Amino acid sequence: MATTARSTLTLGMAVITALTLTGCAGFGGGGGSGDADDDTLTFTTWASESEQAAFEDLVAQFEQESGATVELNVVPYEQMFTNIDAQLGSGDAPDIFRVDYGNLGVYSSQEQLLDLSSYFSDEEVDAFTPAMWEAVSFDGVPYGVPHQTDVSALLVNLDMLAAAGIDTSTLPTTQDDAWTWDEFAEVATQLRASMPAEQYPFVVNWQQGGVLRWLSWLFQAGGSLMDEDGTPQIDSPEGAAALDFTRSFYDQQWVPPASTPTGTVYADSLFSEQTTAMAFVGSFLVPDLDYFNEFEWTALPMPRDERGATDLGGNALVATADAADPDLAAEFLRFMASEDAMSSFCGATNELPTLTALEGDAVEFAIRPDLMPVFVDQATTIEPQDVAQLTSPAIAEIGVAMSTELEAAFVQGQSTEDTLANLDAAISEATGS
Amino acid sequence: MTTAAVRDGRRGGTPPARPRAGARRARRREGLVGWAFLAPNLVLMIGFLFVPIVVAVQLSLQETRGFGDPEWVGLENYRTMVEDPDFWRSLANTVLFTAVTVPIELAAGLGLAVLLNSALPARGLLRTLLVLPMVVSGVASAMIAVILFYESNGLVNKVLEAVGLSRVAWQSEGAPAMLSVILVAIWLRLGFNMVIYLAGLQSIEPELYEAARIDGASKWQQLRLITVPLLGPSTFFLLIMNVIASFQVFDVIFVMTGGGPSGATSVLVTYAYRNGFQIREQGYGAALGIVILLITLVFTFVQWRTSRTRDLAG
Numbered sequence: 068m069a070t071t072a073r074s075t076l077t078l079g080m081a082v083i084t085a086l087t088l089t090g091c092a093g094f095g096g097g098g099g100s101g102d103a104d105d106d107t108l109t110f111t112t113w114a115s116e117s118e119q120a121a122f123e124d125l126v127a128q129f130e131q132e133s134g135a136t137v138e139l140n141v142v143p144y145e146q147m148f149t150n151i152d153a154q155l156g157s158g159d160a161p162d163i164f165r166v167d168y169g170n171l172g173v174y175s176s177q178e179q180l181l182d183l184s185s186y187f188s189d190e191e192v193d194a195f196t197p198a199m200w201e202a203v204s205f206d207g208v209p210y211g212v213p214h215q216t217d218v219s220a221l222l223v224n225l226d227m228l229a230a231a232g233i234d235t236s237t238l239p240t241t242q243d244d245a246w247t248w249d250e251f252a253e254v255a256t257q258l259r260a261s262m263p264a265e266q267y268p269f270v271v272n273w274q275q276g277g278v279l280r281w282l283s284w285l286f287q288a289g290g291s292l293m294d295e296d297g298t299p300q301i302d303s304p305e306g307a308a309a310l311d312f313t314r315s316f317y318d319q320q321w322v323p324p325a326s327t328p329t330g331t332v333y334a335d336s337l338f339s340e341q342t343t344a345m346a347f348v349g350s351f352l353v354p355d356l357d358y359f360n361e362f363e364w365t366a367l368p369m370p371r372d373e374r375g376a377t378d379l380g381g382n383a384l385v386a387t388a389d390a391a392d393p394d395l396a397a398e399f400l401r402f403m404a405s406e407d408a409m410s411s412f413c414g415a416t417n418e419l420p421t422l423t424a425l426e427g428d429a430v431e432f433a434i435r436p437d438l439m440p441v442f443v444d445q446a447t448t449i450e451p452q453d454v455a456q457l458t459s460p461a462i463a464e465i466g467v468a469m470s471t472e473l474e475a476a477f478v479q480g481q482s483t484e485d486t487l488a489n490l491d492a493a494i495s496e497a498t499g500s
Numbered sequence: 501m502t503t504a505a506v507r508d509g510r511r512g513g514t515p516p517a518r519p520r521a522g523a524r525r526a527r528r529r530e531g532l533v534g535w536a537f538l539a540p541n542l543v544l545m546i547g548f549l550f551v552p553i554v555v556a557v558q559l560s561l562q563e564t565r566g567f568g569d570p571e572w573v574g575l576e577n578y579r580t581m582v583e584d585p586d587f588w589r590s591l592a593n594t595v596l597f598t599a600v601t602v603p604i605e606l607a608a609g610l611g612l613a614v615l616l617n618s619a620l621p622a623r624g625l626l627r628t629l630l631v632l633p634m635v636v637s638g639v640a641s642a643m644i645a646v647i648l649f650y651e652s653n654g655l656v657n658k659v660l661e662a663v664g665l666s667r668v669a670w671q672s673e674g675a676p677a678m679l680s681v682i683l684v685a686i687w688l689r690l691g692f693n694m695v696i697y698l699a700g701l702q703s704i705e706p707e708l709y710e711a712a713r714i715d716g717a718s719k720w721q722q723l724r725l726i727t728v729p730l731l732g733p734s735t736f737f738l739l740i741m742n743v744i745a746s747f748q749v750f751d752v753i754f755v756m757t758g759g760g761p762s763g764a765t766s767v768l769v770t771y772a773y774r775n776g777f778q779i780r781e782q783g784y785g786a787a788l789g790i791v792i793l794l795i796t797l798v799f800t801f802v803q804w805r806t807s808r809t810r811d812l813a814g
Contacts, residue, residue, distance in 0.1 A: 149777050155567035173780065177568035265652060265667065275758065324672035325651045329760035332651070332671055342652040467779045471586075474762045478672070 106135045108392070108399055111151065112165035113144040117354055117433075121415040129402050135395055155179050155387070162390040163399060165382050166211070168202045168458045169279065169466070174385070175205035176460035181386035183209045186397035195404075198454040199421040203383045205460070210385055212404035213421040215413055217349045217380030218446045219272060219280060221370070222356070225363040227344035228254075231261040239367055242375050242444055248287070248312060251370035255321045258344050268321045269345035271313075272334035278470045279457060280347070280378040281328070285309040289373030292456045292465070297498025302487040308372070310476060310483050317477045327477055328470045349380050350442040353417045354434045366438040368445055375448035379457045381418065419446050461497035468493030553793070560787035565780040577787035587788070589763055590771040593678070597767060598746035601685050605742050606735065608686070609693025614727065616694065617701045627698075631691035638688065642755035645684040649756070674764025677757050681765055684752050689745065693738055700734035701727070736807050740800055747796050768792050 114122055119141055126137045140161065142150060148170060154160040155174075166174065174180050187209065192200055199213035225235050233254060239245050246254065258268035273280045282292060290305025300306075316322045323342060325332045338346035339359045347369065348356070356364070369377055384403055386396035402408060406424055413420045413430045419442060420430055432439045456462070472489050475481035494500075560577055564570035581587045616627050633641055648655045649670040657667040670680045704727065712722050728735075750769040753759060759766035759774065766774075768788060776785020 152566045152777075152780065173565070177565065179567055323652060324669060325761070327672070327761060329758065329762060330671065331646075331756075331758045331760065337652065340653060464779065471763075474760075479762055 106392075106395070108135060108137045108163060108390075108395055109140065109161040110137050110163040110399070111140045111142060111147075111161040113147045114141050115351070115354070115416070117416045118412075121412045125403060125408050125412060128408075129399060132402070133395075133398065135399075137399065158389065160387045160389065162392070162396045163384060163386050165214070166385055167382050168213075168379055168454075169462050171203060171211055171383050171385060172205060172458045172460040173463055175208075175210040179388055180210040181388050181390055181393055181396060183211070183386070183397060183400070186394075186401065191401075194406075194422050194424065196421050196423055196426070198449055198451045201451055202379065202454050202458045203385075211383040212385075212400045213381070214384045214403060215381045215409070215416070215418040216421055216446060217351045217418050218377040218442055218449070219283065219347045219349050219369065219380070220377070220441050220445045221269075221345055221367040222338060222348050222364055223345045223367055224338070224341060224343075225365060227262075227266075227341065227362075228258070231258045231344070233257060238365070240441065242368055242371070242448065245368035245375060246370040248370055248372045252312075252315075255316075255319070259319065259321060262344070265342070267323045267337075267343045269316075269347070270322050270326045270334040270337045270343045271316065271347045272349070273328050273473075274326060274330050274333055275328075275470075276466075277378075278328045278466050278473065279462065281309075281313065281469065281473055282453075282457065283369065283376045283378050284313050286376035286450075286453055287370070287372040287374060288312075291452065293459070293494050293498060293500075295452075295455060297459065297461060297494070297500040299491040299494035299498075299500070301494065302491040305373075306487050306490075307483050310473075310486060313473075314477055314483075324478065328473045349378075350417050350419065350439065351380070353438060357434050366441040368441055369448075371448075375445075376450075376453065377445050377448055379449055379454060381421075419443060459498070461494070461499075464497040465494055468497070556786045556789055559783055560790050562783045564782050566782045570783070573783065577784045578791075580784060581787060581791065586763060586766065586771065590759075590766045590768050593763075593765060594747055594749075594767040596678070597682060597685070597749060598743055600682055601689070601746050602739065602742045604686055605689050605693050606738055608690055609738065610697050610728075610731070612690065612694045613697035613701055614723065617698060627694075630694055633688045634691040634695075638751035639755055641688055642684065642752045645680070645752070645756055649680045671757070672761050674761060677761055677765050681749075681753050681756050684756065685746070685749060688752065689742065693742070696734050696738055697731060700731045704730050732807075736803070740803055743799055743803075744796050747792060747799075768795075 110126070112118075112122060122139060122141075126139050129135070130137055148166075151160065151164055151166075160179075171180075192209070195213055199216060200209065203209050203211040203213050223235075223238065228235050228238075255268040262268070271280065285292065285301070285306060288305040288309040290303055290309060291300045293299050293301070317324065317327075323332065323337055326334065326337065334343075334346045335348050335352045335356060337343045338348065339356060341362065369375065384400050386393065386400060390396040403412075404422070406422055409420050409422055410425055410430050412418070413425070413432075415433050417432055417434055417439065420426070427443065428440070430439075459465075468490060472481070472486050472493070476483065476486040559570075561572065561574055562570040563573045563576070612630060616623055616630075620626065649657075651657065651667070651669060651671040654670070656670070661667060668676045670676050708726050708730075709722055712726055717725065748769055749767055750773065753765050753767055753770050754773070757765040759770045769792065772785045772788035772792065774785075775781045775788060
């Protein structure tokens, strides 16, 4: 009797063990691209509300035209690249994913992406803005399509400027009459003098992953981060000018003290809640700001010094090297980067196109179209050498060092010389030059 | 006696072979049942604890982004760590965070438990309110804390201003930022400490207090000489749990300050996450994870060996 009970118990435990094991297997997930049939593509992206609607429309259109199925998987931005890294590591990556130009360099240099050389003719390549095609290429090989771009401009709260005695009818509107650094400093000084202590003249969007936007100031000063071989060039008079000017933002209390490169307070929030009168913000945030802002606001070009410059925002679409059906994946990328698809996507999301045919006023923007010419004009200040630096495979690692060093310079009293020397060393280490 | 003699003795001995074999079978069966009981937990522990630890050790000896070809670098990541000032700063911040939060959590948890163990109006409601933060997700609580401590127009600064005090730079100065995460961490864990102490208090015989009162012991003497010593096992358990939780604090700091400003609230786990997932130095991130594991193990081992009340714990 006792033996029978024990046997039953043993059997029961064996069943529990088996079930537990089955459960474990369940945690592993599955359904990688390898299982997909030939006419199915998996596409992972993050998206704002307007971007998701635009992606869904275009995916439906592609499915109708090609007869293929596209499984669109929209994930939160915070999880996007942690997931993609893990999926690439386990051979379970989607066929297509969306990636910013900085991260694209990391993946392409590690041979994780599909080489698109044979899928795009010279004529098709020439249809893209050269700088943007450069942004998706590594060692001359294209690894994605530049789907859209995005640049920062200076948003201003017209009520707060008027309250400080600034004539808002004479604000600059084009690159030709953009404020110089000195004029911008004068405006900031005037605003500071008229504002209570808890409000600030402006805020720059270089927090967290946006730290590379500091390079806009370096480029405006006529400087550069590194040359084409990855040799650092930041320790220069231009680098010192950019660092000294941007450090003065904190010294003069022109920007909120919490808005440092490692800060967690973002420029668009501070502008929207009227803690600052001006903010450097990308056009992709215009729909959100249009919804939240309860005051009159407009967009101005970024200030310029030796030249105009802005950051290279925006994203590419890439196919993974192990895509189940590379031909279909390339066909989807070609469709998404076609003139019609790009025009409707950019128009719906206030983002900028990467096809030369859509430059100027070819795209009809859905929200605040009156502001978009400033962003379109600002995009013309991006130069090929800026793009080459901003899409270097080492840029992600350099960005981390920049974040630490700029923070030390801005609020911890680290000297200009030490900061530039440290950045110089960090660039050398990252590029191996 | 030689081996051969033993063998011979067995062969010619009186004890029957069958019962011996039966006993062996029974023992084996008993052993199997024991293993069967252990199996589900063992499987889970092997799958989700031991294998990941072994993989993490392996990863910590490599330079890898998590994809592509890893490079074997031996102990290089650990050497880098020794020379990395950010690692030492994060370790110092972790020790500071632990040294401040753990005693306060224990003392306040005990105080609240004693208070709520007495005949208090709305005792159940108060207990529930104190335990509530424990059942809310850490990230959600930290999001609420962000709104409270938001520097430019957060509730805390507005209240401070309303009562005539100056605003505090919760997000732009190191010391206030650390204070804000410590306050939130204590708020989140207080309920857990209180519940464990409450359970401990209810197992203390009331006769002990009665005898002490008859002997003329004051309330303070009763607390110091009866309550605190008899709650030794609970204190031991909470000490270990609180120290481990403080050494592994992540969600509150990640959401509230991201380790800033200027690394002032960077602790070991946020630093490991930053390296492993933000900078994609997964080898270095894994090495940091192994160091956190070793520190926690050493602390637990030392506590285990030195605690007089450990055998009563659990």
